[in-house]
Amino acid sequence: MYSCKYPPLRFNAPCLLAPGLLLFNRLRCRSCSAPIMGSMAAQISDDLDGDLSKVVPTTIMMVALTSVFLGSLFLCMGAFRITFIANYVPYPVIAGFLSGIGLQLMNNGLHMSSPLVFTRQVFTLQQLLLLFPALSFVTLARVAQHRNWAVALSFPSILIVSFVSFHIVTFVCGVSTEELQTNGWIFEWSAPLVAQSPMWHPWTSIDFGLIEWGVLAREGVRFTVPLVILGAIKYSVAATSLSTVFSRDISADNEMKVVGWANLLCGALGSCGGCHYLPAMGIMKQIAGHEKVPALVCSTLLLLLWVTGIQMLELVPKFIFGGLLLSVGMKFLDSFFTAPLKFLKPAEIAVLGFITSSFLVIGMLESVALGTLISMIELLYHIHQVGCIYLEATGAAKQSTMVRSPEELMALQIRGGAIFILRLQGFLVFGTSAKIVKRIERCVQSLEPGRVRFVVLDFELVPNVDARAVLNLRKVLALTDQFDFDVYLCGLTPQIETRLTHNHTDSSRVHFQLKDFDSALRTRILESESRAGDSQERRRMHQQLRTFKSQIDELKSNLQRSQLMDGSQQRQQANDPNDELGRIDDHLGDAQGIIARTEATAQNVDETREDTSEAGLHLKKLKCKMFSQIVLLYLVILGLVIVIIWRVISKFA
Known part of the structure; x- marks a missing residue:
């Protein structure tokens, strides 16, 4: 468990500093906050x-x-509830994060075996013999998976059979524990290391008077920012990944609170904190277990390690850990x-492969930071593609459900082309507002x-704007005198209106405080347009209005004529009672x-209900049987x- 690719540190120090050996090895082997x-x-x-008399306690x-x-x-x-930030990480990045964990687990498994x-x-x-049991373990597990064997039985059975078979073979061959350690079959831990491995040992061995609090405070302030940024990103992604692992919605905020309490408890007990052990979650997913089971199992094992240390793991062969x-x-x-290769686009596949391979090349935290950077670039690209313009139209083409007067309809028909409408959407930022x-x-x-x-400009779908968007909108307002047009801003929220009117020079061509788009057309544009224009335009408008009214009268007369004809046809049909019968x-x-078909359907429904009840009883029996087996x-x-x-x-007694 504490083996590492780095050589262990060696101290020529008194027994007081012995816990530092185990602590530094842990720091160098962990993958969470260990780099910082x-x-x-x-x-x-x-x-x-x-x-070292001051370094270790500090x-x-x-x-x-x-x-x-x-x-x-x-x-x-x-x-x-700010863990939602990780929800904006694209799926290829999350999948690359999880598959990178898988690649790292395989690498660690091979290193642990040999x-x-x-x-x-x-x-x-000798090295091939060390690898063979681990590869056999994986082969049996994969065969059980492809044959759809009950994982809740097959997986623990493989573990038990591997453990028992190993000790039977070593007992028959007469191999001692020292030979197994020398040949690499079990962990080679010295007796002092095992004796000092309980996690409570540091608190009882250090002298708190030797702690250099000034150095500790200075280095803590120095590394606070990278610790917050990298830790928050990595842990948020890990908590959000649970929904992907179990294929259902899991509250990342609740999981983060649980992780927070766990880290507080670990700090109080003098050990390193941690996050969700995603491989354990993968095992529970594989055996169709509840996602809370890994937390209980890991908590129990960590409690045993805190009390007894690593001596209980001495008899477990390394190939079981490696195969697992x-x-x-x-x-x-x-x-x-x-699996994602079947439905991802080529660019997304490239991101997936890049994040996965970066786990082994540059490390976990660095790959998460790199994935976050890629997510930000992709998010900006999609925002640029979507843009902030939801609808672009003219007054003649824009439809509305509001009932307008004939004068307003005529003004839209004549002057609608002079009205340019932009309906905006989303948060207006520097790139989209331009x-x-x-x-x-x-x-x-x-x-x-x-x-x-x-x-x-319709702001009904705009929640807010940034400072650069305010400057760009003021550029639009400055164009009114240059190109001789009026600007109407409708659907503004109080915040946006305050930001736009602050330090803004009043102009008769800029109109604020309009409720919505229809109000802007009716109260400010159509009424003025229907009353405006020269005498020739007004005569043409009234002539078109009279033509429109005459067409309406003609349609009404045609409607009455058709109703009379329908009444005479109904009377003729009433004279033929035989046809009616x-x-x-x-x-x-x-x-x-x-009615006959309905009765047959009802009978089928009753039979289906009976079959369903029988199937429910059978499933309950199967569930009870499976539970008893487990x-x-x-x-x-x-x-x-x-x-x-x-x-x-009994061995160490």
């Missing part, structure tokens, strides 16, 4: 000139305070790398002078046929764990 805490530990060591306190700080941060994120797996020495007989990591890693790759200025400039410049007399007989026959299996596992603990205690 490792940098803080290195800087503390430099500031104290390598004096570093232990740094780890505890960092866990408490992160726990408080995550509690605030969950309480104020430390020389990626070297030329792996082709020796390989199996879960391959499951992650199947679910979040291979399109408004360009579109209005292009419109007023492309047409003949004086053609566009009114520009209507024949139609009634036909309708009666159709009704009887419908309970029996876990009782067997519990018995084996008790035997192992008894053997360990």
